[in-house]
Amino acid sequence: MQTMSKSSISIISLLSLFGLGLVACKPAPQQAPDVEVIVQEVKSFPYRGSAIFVGRLNASSDVKIQARVKAKIESINFSEGKEIKSGSVLFKLNDDELQAQRAQSEAEVSRARSALSAADKNYRRGQELAPDGYISSSELDALEAKFQEAQSALAAAEAKLDNAKVDLSYATIEAPISGKIGRSIYSVGDIVSPESGELTTIVATNVMEVPFFVSEKVYWRMAKKFNEAKAQMPRAQRRDEAIVKIALEKDDIYPHEGKITFVSNRVDPKTGTMEVRATIPNPDGILKPGQYVNVIVEEPKQTPTVMIPQSAVQSDQQGDFVMVVDEKQEVSRQNVSLGERVDVMVIVNQGVKDGDTVVIQGIQRIRSGQKVKPVQADAPTTPEQEG
Numbered sequence: 001m002q003t004m005s006k007s008s009i010s011i012i013s014l015l016s017l018f019g020l021g022l023v024a025c026k027p028a029p030q031q032a033p034d035v036e037v038i039v040q041e042v043k044s045f046p047y048r049g050s051a052i053f054v055g056r057l058n059a060s061s062d063v064k065i066q067a068r069v070k071a072k073i074e075s076i077n078f079s080e081g082k083e084i085k086s087g088s089v090l091f092k093l094n095d096d097e098l099q100a101q102r103a104q105s106e107a108e109v110s111r112a113r114s115a116l117s118a119a120d121k122n123y124r125r126g127q128e129l130a131p132d133g134y135i136s137s138s139e140l141d142a143l144e145a146k147f148q149e150a151q152s153a154l155a156a157a158e159a160k161l162d163n164a165k166v167d168l169s170y171a172t173i174e175a176p177i178s179g180k181i182g183r184s185i186y187s188v189g190d191i192v193s194p195e196s197g198e199l200t201t202i203v204a205t206n207v208m209e210v211p212f213f214v215s216e217k218v219y220w221r222m223a224k225k226f227n228e229a230k231a232q233m234p235r236a237q238r239r240d241e242a243i244v245k246i247a248l249e250k251d252d253i254y255p256h257e258g259k260i261t262f263v264s265n266r267v268d269p270k271t272g273t274m275e276v277r278a279t280i281p282n283p284d285g286i287l288k289p290g291q292y293v294n295v296i297v298e299e300p301k302q303t304p305t306v307m308i309p310q311s312a313v314q315s316d317q318q319g320d321f322v323m324v325v326d327e328k329q330e331v332s333r334q335n336v337s338l339g340e341r342v343d344v345m346v347i348v349n350q351g352v353k354d355g356d357t358v359v360i361q362g363i364q365r366i367r368s369g370q371k372v373k374p375v376q377a378d379a380p381t382t383p384e385q386e387g
Contacts, residue, residue: 034373037362039325040309041376042352047305047342048243049225050298053276055212055246057291059203060279061177065090068170069098070193073186080183084202088175091199093192095171102168105161112157116150123147179204180285208280208287210246210258212295213273225299243298244278248291256281260297307345312358313338322352323359323366325374331359333368 071093078090126143129135175181182201186192192199214222222242244258258280267274278295280287312322313336324334336351352358357374359366366372 034371035365036373036375037359038377039357039374040360042308042354042356042358044304044306044354046302048298048302050296051218051222053212053295055210055293055295057287057289058209059205059289060207060209061204063177063202064198065200066198067192067196068194069167071171072191073188076184076188078181084175084181086175086178089172090175091173093171095168098168098171102164105164109157109161112154116154119147119150175202177202177204203289205282205285208282209277210295211275211277214276215273216267219274245296246280247294306348308348308358309360310344310346312360314363323363325357330371331366
């Protein structure tokens, strides 16, 4: 092997030193600047919790008018489709036969009273004669039996007369409730009876009823909030029922509030829901049976409620979360439990509190533990509630 010359070694050494010098002179890499993100402070807003359900309006009363005796219709005393008052005469039936039955019953009562009077006299006379032996005990027993039979006969005759009077009263058919009457199924001259079915119908429309179904989860959530809100109210201002409103269309809130009148005492195991019914005043007759409406059930009082912009919320397999900025300007993930959406905000049931700072823009460019440059967004305005 040939040895390298001194000149070759010197050149290599110089090149090595020159290379080391280049490395030593190379500037150190600069640290990446903090990512700029838009943040907003978490605040509470006055909010009245609510839930919306779908219901179908029913008349609070829907009465079928039927004949209770067999007779011919003599007159129809209403205009179809009009409002009528309770006690108004709707139909007048021919009562000739009913009058005759009452007269016959009255005659039977008269005969029975005469028979009872005679039996009473005979029985009393027998009671006077029996002690002296003028009549036997068996004869006295017979007089007593006839007296008792006469009493029973009179009672039966009087009961028959009462029935005849009731039947006669059925010849005049009156409205049992106030409301809007339907069309007449029969005409003057028709013979009707209890087997004829309905003659017409009356629906009470001054108050409407709307049944709807509430899931067990929603029911318990609203019941809890209702009790909490009620406890915070001054005793004089407390109300015992939730506020009920209905919407005929999305933004068309009906002007009259209703109230809940019935809550089922059990959950349907097949559907996991409970039936609830509310009544709604209908003084102008705008609401009609069969209409579908949105039922809005509100809590009795506005309460401070934590809300954040919807843009702050992200979701993954672990659930909903936000990125929170601490006092060191470092971000961390915070899982949250969300409630209703209100305008551009969303209610936070758990996870953040008043005074926390959350990232609302730039979330995709950051990760937990990273330092950021927070820029405050404009102060949030009070979200608008529907209704």
